[in-house]
Amino acid sequence: MPRSAFLDLARPSRRHWLGYLLLAPAVLLIALIIVYPLFVSVDLSFQNVNIARLDQPRRPFTTANYERLFASEDFWNACWVTFKLVTIVSFFCFLLGLGTALLVNNRFKGQALARLLVALPWAIPEVIAVVIFAWLFDSSFGLMNWLFIKVGLVDQTINWFSSPDAAFAVVCTVMVWKGYPFVSIMMLAGLQSIPEDFYNAAKVDGARAWQRLIHITIPSLMPVIGVTLVLVMLWVFRDFSIIYVLTGGGPLKATQSLSIMTYEQAFGFFKMGYASAIGVITLIVCVIASRLMIARAPDNI
Amino acid sequence: MAGIRIDSVTKSYGGLTVLKAFSLDIADGEFVVLVGPSGCGKSTMLKILAGLEEASSGTIAIGERDVTDLAPGDRDIAMVFQNYALYPHLTVARNMGFGLKMRGTDAAEIDRRVNEAAKILGIGHLLERRPRALSGGQRQRVALGRAIVREPQAFLMDEPLSNLDAKLRVHTRAEISALHKRLRVTTIYVTHDQTEAMTMADRIVIMKDGVIQQIASPDVMFREPANLFVAGFIGSPGMNFLKTKAQAVGGGVTAKLFGHDVKLPIANAAALAGREIVVGLRPEHIAAGAGQVSFTVTPRLIESLGSEQYVYVDLPEEHRRDAGSGGEDESRRTSLIARLINPEPRPPEATLTLSFDPARLHVFDAASGEAIR
Known part of the structure; x- marks a missing residue:
């Protein structure tokens, strides 16, 4: 049956149409829920807005949000916290992830079960995992305090969530526990x-064995390592629920990362213009950081 | 450089035995080819020799040193892999120097040896490239180079030519032979290609199902195959086999072939009379035209290669062997191939007179497949 030349998508000259056609729904959706809010947010960050409403008239253009932001001690603190989190969590995720991947890559009895166990934390919903950890680290009847005292590391209970250093350590622990399975799966x-x-x-x-790891395994994994580290880094950057549920950013803003600060300013103090400015800065930092890391990964395979 | 002594090495995986009592003495500087169909255990033997797999029993000595339970890196051997196994993240020079670097050789010495090997192989201009920027033939040379720079006791090669195209394969085959003549390093070469074995080897070890069938030089292997398997494997096209019965006549033995009573070239005649035998006749020993034993056939198919012709003829029913014997494909069982050198062009349908010299016949026991001489 002769088909209309215009609609026949199987023709070589029309083949790329089908690709665009199939991409369209996803592109539209992304435009609607990611690109549009992004522009709105950039726009908001240059206005003095408290509660953003689309039917409001535009406020005059101002850079006051950014001026305030760069002068704010809280912002630099959040940057420092985020930087520490990203570095420490990425490093330990990578170490644990590669280690477990190397382990379960060996052939042994129960290998399938071991792989399942390694991947398990990834499958547990974030909030549930955090609630469990909150109980483990509870200062009065938490397992960790009991364990630390039994082993003899400390002689009195640690108040995990009221000491800034301890709270930060707990946040790191939970993030590493939640994040390393992803690295492990990618490495595997x-x-x-x-x-x-x-x-x-x-x-x-x-x-x-050691030389094989350094000279064969690691270089062969470099492309995967680069991409994985970027993804982990972005995950730590934007992760909100673990910190929010565990510490809410406290104590003394010791665990207030950029994403927590954004949320607090937007929905705690209803300064949406100011919060948008933090969001835009976070975005720029993320883009630069991931560009740097991808570019550093040698393209050798 | 050193000789290698392999003494009754076996290998089994659970209940599956892939290598049965493999024993072989390799002289210093010898080029030995292990050949056989896939699954015959030749690659397993090479891996055991390299130390990449453990032998179930038996001992291996390189030079005078027992290496049976030594790590691959401590055996002082170099290996060339089928897919070359060049490290993609290292340049050619660093690929070649890798083994020396792992052994802590100093940089200047590595440089000197890499350059020397590169000169021998003509890859000096490629040293700073990455393997992926090289053609198949160049990668192959780099893999050889990586083996050469180590100056090992022995080279192990695992089908190093099988990833090259046909023309390059012939070329590289000659180069490896020349390289061996120049360096005189003991070489063990594994292949499934009988042509490679015939052209390169000082000695061929032919294997089937984990058992050595025959160890001999290429010429002996061709002229005096030990059994039906060897006879069928060596030579291209493979030997023709005709089932028949031996009859005692006077002092000798004859067999009925194409209606003629043909005297068989056998010394020990008496024991053979009345037994089922298989007579082997190489395709190149059949000539066009009348001769000592002539027969007339109608070819089923004639393949012409210009310089030679392969004439395919249906075997008479009485000469066909039982299905499944010998393990080769059905068409080889039911047809006879004649290889005619410098043939005249001939129409495919015409009848044709072929002949052979009975002295060229090989005789095998039908039951055991062993050669009878």
């Missing part, structure tokens, strides 16, 4: 794409 996928013969060749060349 990467490890399985390394041909066995690389290792055989290295063994014949006399490389010891």
Whole structure:
């Protein structure tokens, strides 16, 4: 049956239409729920707005939000907290993730079960995990205090959520616990794409296990490591629920990251213009950081 | 450089035995090819020799040193892999120097040896490139180079030519042979290609189902195959097999072939009379035109390669072996191939007279497949 030349998407000259057609719903959705709010938020950050309403008339253009932001001690504190979180959590996620991936990449009895266990924290909803951890670290009847005292690390209970350092440590612990399975799964996928013969060749060349890890495994994983670290970093940057449920940003703003500060300004103090300015700064920092990390990963495979 | 002594090495995975009592003495500087169909255990043997797999029993000595339970890196051997296994993140030079670096050789010495090896292989201009920027043939050379710079006791090569196209394969084959003549390093080479085995080897070890079938030089292997398997494997196209019965006549033995009573070239005639035998005849030993034993056939198919012709003829029913014997495909069982050198062009449908010299016949026991001489 002859088809209309215009509608026949199977023709070579029309083939790319089908691609655009299939992409359209997703693009529209993203435009609606991500791109549009993004522009609104950039727009808001240059206005003195308290509660944003779309039917409000535009306020005059001002950079007051940014001036206030850069002069604010809270902002720099949040930046410092976020930086510490990103560095510490990414580092330990990477260490634990690669370690567990190397472990479960070996062939042994119960390998499937071990892989499941490694991935398990990832499958638990964030808020539920955080509530469980909040109980574990409870200062009066938490498991951790009991354990620390039994082992002899401390001689009296630690008040986890009222000491700034302890609270920060707890937030890091929960984030690492929640984040490392993702790294592990990515690394495992990467490890399985390394041909066995690389290792055989290295063994014949006399490389010891440690040398094989440094000279074969890590370089072969570099592309995966780069992408994974960026994703983990962005996750830590934007993660809200773990900190909010665990500490709410306290004590003494010790765990107030940029995302918590944004939320607090927007929905706690209803300074949406100011909050938008924090959001825009966070976005810029994220874009620059991920660009740097992707560019640093050598494109060797 | 050193000789290698492999003494009754076996390998089994659970109940599955893939290597049965493999024993082989390799002289210093010898080029030995392990050949056989896939699954015959040749690659397993090479991996055991390299130390990448553990032998279930038996011992291996390189030089005078027992290496049976030594790590691959401590055996002082170099290996060339089928897919070359070049590290993609390192340049050619650093790929080649990797083994030396792992052994703590100093940088100047590594440089010197890498450059020397690169000169031998003609890859000096590629040293700063990454493997992915190289063609298949160049990668192959780099893999060889990586083995050479180590100056090991022995080279192990695991089907190093199978990823190259046909023309390059022939070329590289000659190069590896030349390299071996120049360096005189003991080499163990694994392949499934009988042509590679025939052209490169000082000695061929032919294997099937984990058992050595015959160890001999290429010429001996071709002229005096130990059994039906070896006879069918070596040579291209493979030997023709005709089932028949031996009859004692006077002092000798004859067999009925294409209606003629043909005298068989056998010394020990008496024991053979009346037994089922398989007579082997190489395709290149069949000539066009009348000869000592002539027969007339109608070819089923004639393939012409210009310089030679393969004439496919249906075997008479009485000469066909039982299905499943010997393990080769059905068409080889039911047809006879004649390889005619410098043939005249001939119409495919015409009848054709072929002949052979009975002295060229090989005789095998039908039941055991062993050669009878």
